[in-house]
Amino acid sequence: GAVVSQHPSWVICKSGTSVKIECRSLDFQATTMFWYRQFPKQSLMLMATSNEGSKATYEQGVEKDKFLINHASLTLSTLTVTSAHPEDSSFYICSAKRLAGLETQYFGPGTRLLVL
Amino acid sequence: DAKTTQPNSMESNEEEPVHLPCNHSTISGTDYIHWYRQLPSQGPEYVIHGLTSNVNNRMASLAIAEDRKSSTLILHRATLRDAAVYYCILSKDSGYALNFGKGTSLLVTP
Secondary structure, eight states: OOOEEOOOOOEOTTTTOOOEEEESSSSEEEEEEEEEETTTOOOOEEEEEEETTSSEEEEETTOOTEEEEEETTTTEEEEEEEEEEGGOOEEEEEEEEEOOSSEEEOOOEEEEEEOO | OOOBOOOEEEEEEEESSSSEEOOOTTOOOOOOOEEEEEEESSSOOOEEEESSSEEEEESSSEOOOSSSSSSEEEESSOOOGOOOOEEEEESSSTTTTOOOOOOOOEEEEE
């Protein structure tokens, strides 16, 4: 099957620090990866779309200078939350689309971020 | 984007079949119907997808109405591990981000 991993699975940080979250496709190449955010009792909200080798496309209302996305290879995308604040505390989830066809995406297990 | 409508919640007894409905009356001819589920504190898990014909896999079956304006996800024998939020999502292909609605919260009781 197609496996997507995220690291770390959870992180606690102080307000003002930066946190990097990695998303890896373990057994397939991903041309496109997506980053979602989910607050408690709510559904997933798309933050940005990242394509390998190009700049990410951010959804309206998502600050690109605050949520830095890098998709440096066909198996790795990173999301860096810069100068994190308590309101950034959330569940961050990535998904990946296979390079070769198929009409579905595969999701990572998520990263829970708590900013104190 | 074409929208989907699902019941907020459903309840089932363990080992009984579950039929989760989804309405998508504004679906276009190129929209695939995807089903994902999300267990608490986990990322969404792919369940099944289809375009026009009914589909079966080891997890579930997907029954698509002839006019494609509705579909039903069928879990043949619900287990306690099937308790999750089930999302019915339309997408043209996997290159597009998925628009998650509120989904259906399935409760499975022993």
